[in-house]
Amino acid sequence: MRFLPVNLDALLVELDNLDQTLALLASLQQEPIPGIEELVPAARTVLVRFRPAACSMHGLAQAMAQRDVSRLAEAGSTLIEIPVHYDGEDLAEVAGLLGISAEEVVRRHTSTEYSVAFTGFAPGFAYLAGGDPLLDVPRRSTPRTRIPAGAVGLAGRFSGVYPQASPGGWQIIGVTPAAMWDLGRAVPALLQPGFRVRFVDLATLSDAARDALVRAHAATPVAAAGSGQLADSSGPALEVVSAGLQSLFQDRGRHGQAGQGVSASGAMDQSALKSANRLVGNPSDLACIETAGGGLRLRCHGDCVVAVTGADAAVSLTSADGRAWPAAGYQALALCDGDTLCLAEPVAGARCYLAVRGGFAIAPVLGSCSTDILAQVGPPAIAAGQRLAIRPAGPLAGAVVGAEETPPQDLPSTHEEVVLDVVLGPRTDWFTPEAIALFSSQSWQVSPQSSRVGIRLQGEQALQRSVAGELPSEGTVLGAIQVPPSGQPVLFLADHPLTGGYPVIAAVASHHLDRAGQLPVNARVRFRPIGDFEPVAVMPQG
Missing domain, CATH: 2.40.100.10 (Cyclophilin-like)
Structure with a gap:
């Protein structure tokens, strides 16, 4: 093994091949080392995130170096059968590259078992190892700008299924109606590391068997529980008059979802998020509005307490009768019914955070209210006309509304390096x-x-x-x-x-x-x- 620094709390373990990688991963999962937070396996590496307070980088590397990576990881007990229509646009080209017929490509792809080696690229995208060793083809020299959801592809010795429409360079040999990623399921990703996978040619099945296999992994009609949509409320709320350039709900992120191909996301400025929550007496991990570039305007319905932190941007308030006055960031602000709060374009920094006492009434997705714009997980972007419901303030021992928070003194700007x-x-x-x-x-x-x-x-x-x-x-x-x-x-x-x-x-x-x-x-x-x-x-x- 070779141990490479990644950050002050992360280490990359480089191994010789995929078998060693999976052996180390299995070892660390079966006998965890105290202090390890998350493992992200890949083709020949394992990324290890750890708590520096619990273990040192050198100590962690020494402990992992003693693990035996010569033993093959045992196959998982879970078998997923994926139905496929083998009519992919690259099927004939793959057959030509391998010097066999298209029918033989399909036979080899369906006659051997794969295992989920690791995930990545997109939520629910699994790199499937094993299979017939002949099915080793290079990625396309020019990636496609759009590959449809459900496309089944080959790249090198790996096979995989695109969970959602996206660009990609894999050789597409078919398409499956199975949903690889579905927030309506308890575990959205159909394929998890260690699962066994077998592809099934739908053309070879009876009508009844085909229908049963397709239904087994079909998408749920509505993923209401995981949509992250705003809860209805007749109580206090903030109406979005203007959403600015980009306004999203963000909290401290959805950690621990690497097995499903999902990164943590969360607020870009975690300190500002926590300060905003503390100012209004919330737990520090509640979701705030993260807004970039200024232009956010919110009208208060009922009474509430808010705070704005993060970038250096002018804050102004306008009452229902038209009176206007400036307000300050990093202070608790009491809003009355009809008041409108406006954020100007920042003069330093890029993102502001707005917290409201009690928090916003939104449903978490995979344990977090953060919006991940790449993975398309979490509540939709905030839009003009929305009414953002506010939860009642819960008890928080020792919480003081308006306790002093110090603004940062060194926000990045365009005026100095x-x-x-x-x-x-x-x-x-x-x-x-x-x-x-x-x-x-x-x-x-x-x-x-x-x-x-x-x-x-x-x-x-x-x-x-x-x-x-x-x-x-x-x-x-x-x-x-x-x-x-x-x-x-x-x-x-x-x-x-x-x-x-x-x-x-x-x-x-x-x-x-x-x-x-x-x-x-x-x-x-x-x-x-x-x-x-x-x-x-x-x-x-x-």
């Missing part, structure tokens, strides 16, 4: 020494093509790689700085994909993640490594 501490790794050694030096010496500008998924950075000189070829997909973390072939980095933010296939040169250090989440468009960033890159050393065994 923003410095972010970074941890080099895990793939720093994929770049030339000149590129590594350039990474921290050059200033990078935040491109307008940025979102909660990631910030595209533009530098005068691109970063050059020293290692050519394709990197197998591996787990990524919030703050990871991935470098695509263009050499212009992408800084992953809260809604980043769970896995990625471009080398990560560094990650924004944990203590600067909130600052990265407040970077405005056109800000200039400089990265400051807090140490040299080197694999984590372990003592030889025996």
Whole structure:
């Protein structure tokens, strides 16, 4: 094993092959190491997130180095049969690449069993290993801009099913009516790591058998329980007069869902979220409105207490009779019936957070009220005309409404260079020494093509790689700085994909993640490594 730093609370374990990866994963699941928070397996790596207060990176690496990865992981007991119409647009091309008939491709795909090795790319997308060794085909040289939900594909030795319509480069050999991802189910992802999978050709079944198999994994008609929609209420509410550029519900995120291919998401500035809640006497993990760029206007129905934190943006209030006055951020504000609150465009930072005493009456999805714009999980974006119901304030021991909260003094702006501490790794050694030096010496500008998924950075000189070829997909973390072939980095933010296939040169250090989440468009960033890159050393065994 090789142990590579990812961040101050994350480590990447690199192994020789998929069998070793699955063996280590099984070992860590059966005999957990105290302090490990989450495991994200991939083709030849396991990303390990841990609590630094419970274990050190070196101690964790030493403990994992003693695990036996030579034994094959046992197959799971759960078998999922996936019905397929084998009429994919790449079926003939795959047959030609393999030198066999299309019928033989289908026979080989259905006659052997797969297992779910790992998840990623999208919620419910599973990388299926095993199967016939002949079915080894490259990805398409030019990815399609849209592959339909249910498409069954091949890429290398893996097979997979697209859970939702998305771009992709896999070779499509068929389509299934089975729902890979359905929020109406108790566990939305049909396929979980360790499950066994067998594909079934619908053309070979009787009508009764075909109907039964299709019904077994069909989508539920309405996923009402998991929609995250606003609860109806005749009590106090905030009416959305204008939603601004992007206003979403966010809380501390949905952690622990990596097995379903879902990253944590959550507020981009966690400190601001918690401050807003504390100001109105809420538990710190309740959902707030996260709004970017200004323009949010809310009219109060009934009386309520709110607070605005995060970016430096002017707050103003207008009463029902037209009187207007400025208000302050990082203070509790009492709103009366008919009052309208307005947020201006920030002069520093990018995102504001609005909390209301009692919290918003919204239903959690997978344990969180956060909206993940990449995974399309959580409540829909807030829109003009909505009435956002407010829950009654619950008891909270020791809560003081309006307790003092200190605004941040160093919010990023476009007027001065923003410095972010970074941890080099895990793939720093994929770049030339000149590129590594350039990474921290050059200033990078935040491109307008940025979102909660990631910030595209533009530098005068691109970063050059020293290692050519394709990197197998591996787990990524919030703050990871991935470098695509263009050499212009992408800084992953809260809604980043769970896995990625471009080398990560560094990650924004944990203590600067909130600052990265407040970077405005056109800000200039400089990265400051807090140490040299080197694999984590372990003592030889025996």
